[in-house]
Amino acid sequence: MKGFNCLVVIAIILGVTLLSCDKNDSNDKIDDPMYPTTFNRLSEKDFLQMRNDFAQRNPTMISSIDRFGFAGWSEELINAASSSSGTFTEEEAIEAVRQFVALNPETGITAPNNLQIEQISQGVGADRENTWIIKIGNQKINNIEIYDTSFSFNLRNRALYFCNGHHFPNVYVPENFNFDIERAKLQLLGREVIISGWGGPMNFGKVKAKDLQGSAADLIIVPQRSEEKIELRVTWRIGVSTMPYVFYVDVMNGEIIMEGATVIA
Numbered sequence: 001m002k003g004f005n006c007l008v009v010i011a012i013i014l015g016v017t018l019l020s021c022d023k024n025d026s027n028d029k030i031d032d033p034m035y036p037t038t039f040n041r042l043s044e045k046d047f048l049q050m051r052n053d054f055a056q057r058n059p060t061m062i063s064s065i066d067r068f069g070f071a072g073w074s075e076e077l078i079n080a081a082s083s084s085s086g087t088f089t090e091e092e093a094i095e096a097v098r099q100f101v102a103l104n105p106e107t108g109i110t111a112p113n114n115l116q117i118e119q120i121s122q123g124v125g126a127d128r129e130n131t132w133i134i135k136i137g138n139q140k141i142n143n144i145e146i147y148d149t150s151f152s153f154n155l156r157n158r159a160l161y162f163c164n165g166h167h168f169p170n171v172y173v174p175e176n177f178n179f180d181i182e183r184a185k186l187q188l189l190g191r192e193v194i195i196s197g198w199g200g201p202m203n204f205g206k207v208k209a210k211d212l213q214g215s216a217a218d219l220i221i222v223p224q225r226s227e228e229k230i231e232l233r234v235t236w237r238i239g240v241s242t243m244p245y246v247f248y249v250d251v252m253n254g255e256i257i258m259e260g261a262t263v264i265a
Helices: 001-023 044-057 090-103 182-186
Strands: 036-042 117-122 131-138 144-146 151-156 159-164 192-197 198-204 218-227 229-240 245-250 255-263
Touching: 090 131, 090 151, 090 159, 182 218, 182 229, 198 229, 218 255, 229 255
Parallel strands: 144 218
Antiparallel strands: 036 229, 117 131, 131 151, 151 159, 192 198, 218 229, 229 245, 245 255
C-alpha cells in the first residue's frame, strides 16, 4: 500500500509539472515557413533610389519613403515641395488621393477605387477652406484587422502634400493555428498586471483562471517592429474581464507579442 501511495504522489507531481510546462511553453516551433510575413530593411542603395523615385513622382509631397520601402513618415522628410493654387472640392480631394494611391505602390493599398474612408474634414485656422484631411481605416485581411495601419492624407490648395501610414502587401494568415483561444489564455495565467498612472503604479495582481472567464477575445494582426525587419504576427487579442488590461498572444507559438492597459489611469 505504501508503494502504491508513492506512485500516486509521483503521478500527481508529474501531472502538475506537465500542465505547468504546457501553460508556460511559449516557444512552440512554427512549422509554417510562410509565417510570419516579414519585411526587411532596405539596403542604403535601394532606399535612396526609392526615395528619389518617390520624390520625382510626387513633387508636391513633403512625405517620403521609410527604411522598409513604405510611403509615409520618414526620418528624412523632403523639405522642398512644389506649391499649388486653387481649392479642391471634397470629391476632387478624394479623387486626388485615389490617383496618388494608384501611382504609388509604396502605400500598400491595392484597391484605390475602394478606399475605406473613415473621416474627411477640412483643416483649421485661416487656411481652413484650402485644406482637406482624409483618413483611411486600418487594413483588414480576411476580415482580420491589422493593428496601427490607418492612413492620413493631407491636401492643401489643389495638391496632396503629406501622408502618414501605410498598408502591407501580400499578408499571410495561416490556415491552422497551433494555439486556439483556450490554449492562448493559458499563457496568461500568473502574469502580473501593473498599470502606471498619475498617482503611481497600480498593481492588479497576477492573472488567475477566474479573471479570464468570460473574457473577450478576437483575432488581430500586430506588426512587430525592429531596426532590421517588420514581422506581421497573427494574435489573439484577449481582454482580462476583471482588469482594464489586454494581451496579444501569437496564434502559432503562444508568445505574448504586446500588452497594455485599456484605460488611462
